[in-house]
Amino acid sequence: xxxxxxxxxxxxxxxxxxxxxxxxxxxxxxxxxxxxxxxxxxxxxxxxxxxxxxxxxxxxxxxxxxxxxxxxxxxxxxxxxxxxxxxxxxxxxxxxxxxxxxxxxxxxxxxxxxxxxxxxxxxxxxxxxxxxxxxxxxxxxxxxxxxxxxxxxxxxxxxxxxxx
Amino acid sequence: xxxxxxxxxxxxxxxxxxxxxxxxxxxxxxxxxxxxxxxxxxxxxxxxxxxxxxxxxxxxxxxxxxxxxxxxxxxxxxxxxxxxxxxxxxxxxxxxxxxxxxxxxxxxxxxxxxxxxxxxxxxxxxxxxxxxxxxxxxxxxxxxxxxxxxxxxxxxxxxxxxxxxxxxxxxxxxxxxxxxxxxxxxxxxxxxxxxxxxxxxxxxxxxxxxxxxxxxxxxxxxxxxxxxxxxxxxxxxxxxxxxxxxxxxxxxxxxxxxxxxxxxxxxxxxxxxxxxxxxxxxxxxxxxxxxxxxxxxxxxxxxxxxxxxxxxxxxxxxxxxxxxxxxxxxxxxxxxxxxxxxxxxxxxxxxxxxxxxxxxxxxxxxxxxxxxxxxxxxxxxxxxxxxx
Numbered sequence: 001x002x003x004x005x006x007x008x009x010x011x012x013x014x015x016x017x018x019x020x021x022x023x024x025x026x027x028x029x030x031x032x033x034x035x036x037x038x039x040x041x042x043x044x045x046x047x048x049x050x051x052x053x054x055x056x057x058x059x060x061x062x063x064x065x066x067x068x069x070x071x072x073x074x075x076x077x078x079x080x081x082x083x084x085x086x087x088x089x090x091x092x093x094x095x096x097x098x099x100x101x102x103x104x105x106x107x108x109x110x111x112x113x114x115x116x117x118x119x120x121x122x123x124x125x126x127x128x129x130x131x132x133x134x135x136x137x138x139x140x141x142x143x144x145x146x147x148x149x150x151x152x153x154x155x156x157x158x159x160x161x162x163x164x
Numbered sequence: 165x166x167x168x169x170x171x172x173x174x175x176x177x178x179x180x181x182x183x184x185x186x187x188x189x190x191x192x193x194x195x196x197x198x199x200x201x202x203x204x205x206x207x208x209x210x211x212x213x214x215x216x217x218x219x220x221x222x223x224x225x226x227x228x229x230x231x232x233x234x235x236x237x238x239x240x241x242x243x244x245x246x247x248x249x250x251x252x253x254x255x256x257x258x259x260x261x262x263x264x265x266x267x268x269x270x271x272x273x274x275x276x277x278x279x280x281x282x283x284x285x286x287x288x289x290x291x292x293x294x295x296x297x298x299x300x301x302x303x304x305x306x307x308x309x310x311x312x313x314x315x316x317x318x319x320x321x322x323x324x325x326x327x328x329x330x331x332x333x334x335x336x337x338x339x340x341x342x343x344x345x346x347x348x349x350x351x352x353x354x355x356x357x358x359x360x361x362x363x364x365x366x367x368x369x370x371x372x373x374x375x376x377x378x379x380x381x382x383x384x385x386x387x388x389x390x391x392x393x394x395x396x397x398x399x400x401x402x403x404x405x406x407x408x409x410x411x412x413x414x415x416x417x418x419x420x421x422x423x424x425x426x427x428x429x430x431x432x433x434x435x436x437x438x439x440x441x442x443x444x445x446x447x448x449x450x451x452x453x454x455x456x457x458x459x460x461x462x463x464x465x466x467x468x469x470x471x472x473x474x475x476x477x478x479x480x481x482x483x484x485x486x487x488x489x490x491x492x493x494x495x496x497x498x499x500x501x502x503x504x505x506x507x508x509x510x511x512x513x514x515x516x517x518x519x520x521x522x523x524x525x526x527x528x529x530x531x532x533x534x535x536x537x538x539x540x541x542x543x544x545x546x547x548x549x550x551x552x
Binding site: 003004006007008009010011013014016017018021025028029032033037038042120121122 | 173175176251252253255272273276277280284307308309311313315316318319320323
């Protein structure tokens with residue numbers, strides 16, 4: 001029996017190496033996997049609190065409208081009704097906190113408009129799109145279009161003050 | 165606006181291929197591992213004594229290629245240090261994440277244990293006779309046991325048999341999974357097929373058997389030792405049978421696609437006749453399948469002189485390896501060349517000295533041979549009558 005056990009004993013060695021490897025792995029895993037991992041899903045639960053503590057960048061549409069209701073009304077009546085202010089003007093939480101100290105720059109329309117309206121066959125055909133180089137001949141989009149209500153201004157519109 | 169290399173309509177995210185030549189290498193290398201191991205299991209489990217001379221060689225081949233198998237993926241994804249996350253926080257719904265465990269199981273529990281059991285007498289002998297630092301290496305490899313008594317070896321034999329029995333389905337799982345990854349992409353009609361894991365599995369066996377045959381003949385040539393013709397005849401016979409099954413499955417898939425002729429068929433058919441004509445029809449089907457099958461069939465049907473027969477086996481195996489590589493290429497690259505709108509085609513431009521270019525691909529393909537050479541030096545797989 002002793003001899004039999006002796007002849008089997010060497011098989012315990014690779015098994016020991018594997019178990020030791022598994023043990024080292026479990027120790028590393030316990031040390032490096034954050035405690036909150038899996039709390040809500042396949043991610044670190046504490047990450048939500050960390051994200052919550054980050055400074056807010058966007059003020060939100062409602063905040064913009066509180067002061068800029070004239071532009072908001074124009075926008076609400078036009079094609080850009082569903083585009084939020086900060087989608088074009090950028091994050092403006094600081095401006096909302098202290099409007100005098102943080103005056104935002106106007107966006108560069110030469111870059112901004114074509115982000116959405118440059119022609120691309122992958123876009124749906126109903127979506128307004130142009131080959132900007134051919135369409136404007138180098139002119140700024142705002143020479144003809146009012147960004148808050150981008151339809152081409154007519155005399156009637158000019159009389160009623162729309163598109164400003 | 166015309167985009168170079170693009171014909172017709174492509175969605176913007178389809179123009180550039182995301183899965184490069186490295187992703188071609190990954191199933192190719194994994195397939196060689198699975199195939200080599202299954203050849204080894206022929207001797208151990210299925211008692212095909214004729215292939216005994218290649219048993220140890222096949223195990224070392226499998227290990228050399230298995231060690232390299234994850235590298236193309238890591239090079240492709242970047243940040244290889246993050247791959248450990250797959251084990252630390254496994255995502256059970258991800259097939260790719262689960263592969264990490266299949267890989268680790270296969271490497272540690274199957275292959276390393278089987279190699280250790282098989283080579284133990286050699287390791288113990290070298291630990292007693294070697295000099296300098298190599299003695300230390302062998303001493304470490306003994307794991308502290310010098311017991312190679314006939315009784316202990318008989319136990320090793322039984323346990324080795326059990327490990328191989330477990331290893332065969334593990335090898336099937338390892339490569340079946342690779343096919344599953346492609347076959348389960350339901351948005352891609354070129355890949356989405358329940359036959360994909362089976363086709364990958366049989367092509368893996370074919371490539372692994374061919375690789376071991378070539379390595380064995382090459383090793384015998386280098387060592388100036390006569391090739392055991394009974395062994396290579398048997399390997400070639402199994403290669404032929406496996407290849408016939410693999411080819412039949414691929415043809416079944418093709419016939420099924422032609423007969424079904426779903427909405428993707430015209431687009432895929434056009435692609436095979438244009439962009440994939442050389443790699444699929446010429447390289448994979450004609451040169452990589454029909455020609456080696458014909459060569460192998462000739463050796464099975466007629467008596468061919470020994471020298472010619474050996475040459476035919478080697479040529480057929482080399483062509484097979486090229487053909488299976490072309491098959492992986494056509495699956496991975498071909499599946500990304502056509503638009504999901506079925507209205508356009510893009511091209512694959514491979515870089516050279518870039519992270520996913522030709523140069524790293526060649527280096528990754530040569531690396532297993534370098535590892536194989538080191539393993540052969542460390543654990544000579546030659547049988548007694550070959551070491552004369």
